[in-house]
Amino acid sequence: MDLNIAKIHSFAQFWLREYQELPPLKQCLFGRFQHICQALDFKMDSGESLSKAFPEMKSLGDLEVFERIVGKIDDVQILGNAIFSNFKGITYWSQESLCTKENQRWFCLAFARLAELTAGALQLHIACEAMTGDITRLEVDAIVNAANCGLLGGGGVDGAIHRAAGKALLEDCLRLVEKLPGKCGETGQAYLTEAGRLPCKYVIHTPGPVYRDGKHGEPELLARCYENSLRRAEEMQCASIAFPCISTGVYGYPKEEAAQIAVNTVQNFSPVSLEKAVFCCFEPGDEAIYRRLFARP
Ligand code: AR6
Numbered sequence: 005m006d007l008n009i010a011k012i013h014s015f016a017q018f019w020l021r022e023y024q025e026l027p028p029l030k031q032c033l034f035g036r037f038q039h040i041c042q043a044l045d046f047k048m049d050s051g052e053s054l055s056k057a058f059p060e061m062k063s064l065g066d067l068e069v070f071e072r073i074v075g076k077i078d079d080v081q082i083l084g085n086a087i088f089s090n091f092k093g094i095t096y097w098s099q100e101s102l103c104t105k106e107n108q109r110w111f112c113l114a115f116a117r118l119a120e121l122t123a124g125a126l127q128l129h130i131a132c133e134a135m136t137g138d139i140t141r142l143e144v145d146a147i148v149n150a151a152n153c154g155l156l157g158g159g160g161v162d163g164a165i166h167r168a169a170g171k172a173l174l175e176d177c178l179r180l181v182e183k184l185p186g187k188c189g190e191t192g193q194a195y196l197t198e199a200g201r202l203p204c205k206y207v208i209h210t211p212g213p214v215y216r217d218g219k220h221g222e223p224e225l226l227a228r229c230y231e232n233s234l235r236r237a238e239e240m241q242c243a244s245i246a247f248p249c250i251s252t253g254v255y256g257y258p259k260e261e262a263a264q265i266a267v268n269t270v271q272n273f274s275p276v277s278l279e280k281a282v283f284c285c286f287e288p289g290d291e292a293i294y295r296r297l298f299a300r301p
Contacts, residue, residue: 007080012044013122017276020115021241023108046084067109074117083121087114116238116276123274130234130270130281134294139284140168143203145242147284148194148233150250151209155181155189161248161286165207169200173207176200180209192228196236206240208233212251215258223265226251230269238276246282249290263293 041048077083139147139161149165152158156177157166166173176197181187189195194210210233213225229250237245247266251257263283270281285291 007045007084009080009122009125012080012084013119013126013128015040015044016115016119016122020112020119020276023111023115024241041084041088044084046081046088048085048088067106067113070110071113074113077117078121080118080121080125083114083118087111087118090114119276120274123276128275130273130275130278132267132270132281132283132294132298134283134285134291134298136285136288136291138164138286139246139248140164140202142246142282142284144244144246144280144282145204146196146206146208146233146237146240146245147199147202147204148245148247148250149207149209150248150253150255151189151195151211153189153191153211155184155195155209155211160253165202169202169207172200173197173202177209192225192232194229194232194236196240204246206237206242208236208245210250212255212257215251215256218258218261222251222257223261226257226262226265227269230266231273234270234273234275234278234281237278241277243277244280244282245278246284248284248286252290259290260293263290263297267294267297 038048074083077086147165150161152162157163157174180195180197181189184195189209189211191211191213194208196206196208199205199207210229212229213220213222215222230247233247234245247270249259249262250266252259252262266283283291283294285294
């Protein structure tokens with residue numbers, strides 16, 4: 005029987021949202037869950053529980069292994085069966101002792117992967133827009149900051165964001181940095197904070213690569229900045245995100261090449277919550293580069 009991918013996608017989104025809020029499910033919800041899983045043609049007794057299908061996974065508590073394995077499953081039926089089989093234990097989940105952060109994370113990872121797979125199959129895309137303006141004024145869910153690895157502010161768009169957001173943002177950044185290994189960020193990674201006085205909800209700080217000659221991993225690192233920023237936004241169920249032209253100022257990345265990477269990465273991303281990405285340009289001419297790229301088949 006053909007799976008109804010659109011239904012499975014909204015199912016995965018629903019349960020991902022449920023699970024992101026602790027405490028997890030109450031027993032009474034299980035009946036509904038079971039019913040939906042069966043309607044989606046997932047089989048609880050398919051024998052494909054994750055630990056059976058992937059013997060590498062010794063215990064469900066082993067989150068790192070689980071994340072790696074779940075990331076590799078690319079069959080909706082297998083993943084659905086496995087999740088459903090592993091949900092058998094859920095009938096007991098009303099017990100406080102089982103409402104742990106770890107169990108919650110386990111389910112979130114599984115549903116996020118299911119949502120991602122189905123989004124890919126449905127060919128969902130983030131709608132892209134380009135504009136010229138000041139990113140600090142945008143009323144989107146998240147704005148991205150072209151940061152440096154220190155993550156505590158600087159010049160360019162970073163300086164503008166910190167000035168407009170005020171002291172609260174710097175305090176958030178200090179708390180964030182305190183928890184990072186080596187007390188600094190990594191190029192290509194993305195780090196989320198709240199947004200102080202800005203009209204958006206979150207700021208995602210991503211240190212872009214310094215451009216040398218394009219042969220020192222710069223394209224991959226720049227793509228990672230965009231991809232990781234999208235992931236952070238998805239983790240907070242953002243519907244909209246705005247990017248500046250990362251690395252194209254002080255860090256010297258050629259504008260056309262950078263815009264091409266930005267657009268490709270965002271358009272190839274399979275969204276769950278994200279609907280819109282705004283490329284917020286600042287200098288005259290930058291917006292036209294994006295518009296030309298959107299117009300390409
Ligand atoms: N809104 C939108 N875009 C802006 C704004 C603004 N308010 N202000 C500048 N831009 P840059 P980078 C554009 O140099 O190359 C900082 O000191 C700008 O025109 O801000 O990634 C950091 O702390 C350009 O197109 O970032 C790092 O040390 C784009 O933002 C370093 O610079 C990026 O230029 C990062 O360098």
